[in-house]
Amino acid sequence: MSLQSIDPFIWISLIKILVVFAVLMTTLAYLQWVERKVIAHIQVRPGPFYVGPHGLLQPLADVIKLITKEDLVPSYVNKPLYLGAPFLAITMALLSISVIPFGPTIQVGPYRTWMQLTDLNIGVLFVLAVSSMGVYGIAFAGWASNNKYSLLGGLRSSAQMISYELPMSIAIAAPLLISNTLSLRQLVETQVGGIWHWNLIHGGQVVSFIIFLIAAFAETNRVPFDLPEAENELVAGFHTEYSSMKFASFFMAEYANMITVSCMATLLFLGGWDAPWDAKYGSSLVPSIIFALAGVVAIFHGLNPARKRDRYTLPVFGVIFLVIAAVFQAPFVQSWLIPLFWFAAKTGAILFAFMWVRGTLPRFRYDQLMRFTWKFLFPVAMLNLLVTAAVVAWLS
């Protein structure tokens, strides 16, 4: 079978998988750097600073540390479950990225393809299904560790995740009533036309958005709902007995889940890759302006450096930013780079909100958390769905 006779769909899909996987892994590593910097600056301290310029090589150092740590398997654990739980967690976390659309079509030479690994008719249900299965990774990690703190942490975390799945699903159902489709790509296509057409504004889904974000915080075990894995509460919760790469798998699974729910919030409520105002009023200049500003600031600080080594590193970053700003204006990449920028900007804003909340709020006690979902969030979500359905039925 020669190379020409292989269906181009197959090797285009393989290339897309490789690209998305590489970008996702790098993003996961650098998301951790961004989080540490954001929390540090909220707490008025510099954060990672020494490894590389402004700590940019810190994720690399962390990866090397985690890989070379001793990978011990305690003798009293239930070995098949102990080894399978992190694998399950990271598989389900990465699987949900495969249906997220990052932009419209992209054309390279004669081949035109969607900026999405696959578009399912039931894309929203697929993401919900995969996140339901992600609960097992944590439950089995807690059980297999044969340790009462791990078991408590695992059970609490699983109970929290399935309790918050309910308000999340109901909050997802409300914009689906307005967009009338379960496919993620068509969901964005019903919201094109600027900020006035997004489900947040035009559909009036502000309450759904807030409920979805709160439920997303609980689903991904982030502050203020991170009691099951808090260091000073339950030793380390369900990943007490894990070391090195298996611990890194849980860590990566948490960040991948964060990226998935941020992408879902962008697609459902903020219009996906749609620019906030029309391109003819200059919204295509916004990425260039941002990067050019960043480049100018970097070059300025490079010329008046605070530390001696900044004289060599900051101007380099400045030049790189200016080059990126110029690339955004090139006409042959604008059709897919600008929508990708808007998608990344919106997802990044929601991820920044995740980190902002982590640096600001204290954590809930477990019974407060459960009471909050069953007695407040779930009825409010149902009421919101009822009102949305009534308005949609009345207007059509």
Added chain:
Amino acid sequence: MDVILFLIFALIAVVCAINVVVQTHPISSAISLIGVMGSLAILYLLLGAEFIAAAQVIVYAGAIMVLFVFVIMLLNAGVEVKRGRSFMVQLLGVPLLIAFLGLVAWIVERLYPEGTTVHFGGFTGGSAQAIGRALFTTYLLPFEITSILVLIAILGAVVLGRKEMD
């Protein structure tokens, strides 16, 4: 291609089902049952039932089995103790089962020898839209009754699980 997919996932389903029945510790049975439900979801996709496949994973494998796993972990149910069974039962058990299965398979082959074959895209009426339309028009009464049934089940479970307040 469809045959290979069916054979792989049917084999996984049967092996996991045998595992459910044979394993001594309940948690291994629970994990095998999750495997059965996952492979059944793939077979539903082959039959064009996309909404039912997603519902199978979300409801059955993602909620009901989590409930089972919780109860097993909470009760710390140990390995089952083998009690004595009569020799006749042990001799006849598995062969009778295989005979019953052979009979059913033969009847099924006699009834449906020809005709319908299953392939991807053979049935396109299983979308969420079709199910929603049927659910809210033809099957509205069962829908409302099952809603009340679920409410009764929630009330029952809450009352049974409550601590005694004496």
Added chain:
Amino acid sequence: MSQVPISWFLTLSAVLFALGIAGFLFRRNVITVFMSIELMLNAVNLTFVTFSYKLQQVNGHLFTFFVMVVAAAEAAVGLAIILTVFKNRQTLNIDDLNSMKD
């Protein structure tokens, strides 16, 4: 041939149902018995969806949906009953749960 005869699906469903019956009759742990019941319900779901494909109608899917809802309700109440029984008798062996008196 790249198409699966429909009788294979029905046979698979029969196999799963028979295994469910075997688990229900021969196991002693009450939670495993309950899981065998869920296995039987899944086998019946597969039959419903298969016939829905054969008759090219969506009604089979609707029945599957209702079976799933009823199975969820039954699992919730059944497991609550099992928890209560365990609290009172401290055993999960159905041979020992054979009298109403304590």
